[in-house]
Amino acid sequence: MKKIDKKQMLKILTILKKNFGKIDWSLEDPFKLLIATILSQHTSDKNSLKAYKRLEKNLELTPKVLVKVDSRKIEELIKPAGLWRIKAKRIKEVSNEILKKFSGDFSKIFNLPLQDARKVLLSLPGVGEKTADVLLAFSGGMPVFPVDTHLFTLAKRLKISNSKNYDSVRVAYEKLIPPKKRAEAHILLLTLGKRYCGALKPKCDVCPIKNFCPSKR
Numbered sequence: 001m002k003k004i005d006k007k008q009m010l011k012i013l014t015i016l017k018k019n020f021g022k023i024d025w026s027l028e029d030p031f032k033l034l035i036a037t038i039l040s041q042h043t044s045d046k047n048s049l050k051a052y053k054r055l056e057k058n059l060e061l062t063p064k065v066l067v068k069v070d071s072r073k074i075e076e077l078i079k080p081a082g083l084w085r086i087k088a089k090r091i092k093e094v095s096n097e098i099l100k101k102f103s104g105d106f107s108k109i110f111n112l113p114l115q116d117a118r119k120v121l122l123s124l125p126g127v128g129e130k131t132a133d134v135l136l137a138f139s140g141g142m143p144v145f146p147v148d149t150h151l152f153t154l155a156k157r158l159k160i161s162n163s164k165n166y167d168s169v170r171v172a173y174e175k176l177i178p179p180k181k182r183a184e185a186h187i188l189l190l191t192l193g194k195r196y197c198g199a200l201k202p203k204c205d206v207c208p209i210k211n212f213c214p215s216k217r
């Protein structure tokens with residue numbers, strides 16, 4: 001089977017929507033989303049969510065508040081996410097930068113053109129390509145397709161891209177998905193990756209898109 005094209009990608013997204021139900025998402029507060037993304041690095045969704053909830057319950061999640069809070073208090077609250085010292089340091093640094101650069105109002109960044117906004121985000125401590133794109137898509141409503149490890153694996157299996165380079169894989173997905181559908185497509189394909197298309201043991205026999213997949217086992 002050949003690699004998938006735009007038409008097949010749209011069919012795949014329709015099938016996933018039917019299987020996974022309605023995807024509820026709305027634009028999120030960029031600072032809170034950034035904190036959640038820092039906590040999610042190198043840990044499971046369950047652990048990072050636990051840490052985020054503890055932090056949110058005990059502190060007001062604004063740069064103004066977090067720069068003033070003792071690092072040890074943040075470390076204690078985010079322990080379930082692991083690497084708590086490094087993550088607390090990043091949270092403090094990024095809060096400080098956002099206060100300095102945007103007077104605490106991080107949403108100003110989304111008034112910039114997409115590439116400029118991405119550049120500014122990448123200049124912040126602890127913000128890599130994936131985090132920048134998650135913020136652009138889910139806080140800025142910008143037409144980007146963030147790529148994580150699950151989506152790298154899926155890109156190979158669906159023969160969308162074999163590259164290890166973040167931007168090449170992102171652009172390859174974006175060529176197949178219309179701008180307005182990219183954020184929802186990200187959630188649908190990520191869910192497919194997590195539930196069916198794991199790196200070690202893909203569950204091809206029960207995969208909802210097996211009829212479209214060139215790598216079905």
Ligand code: SF4
Pocket residue numbers: 157196197198202203204205207208209210213214215216217
């Ligand atoms: S058929 Fe298998 S390899 Fe293809 S997407 Fe589904 S789980 Fe992944």
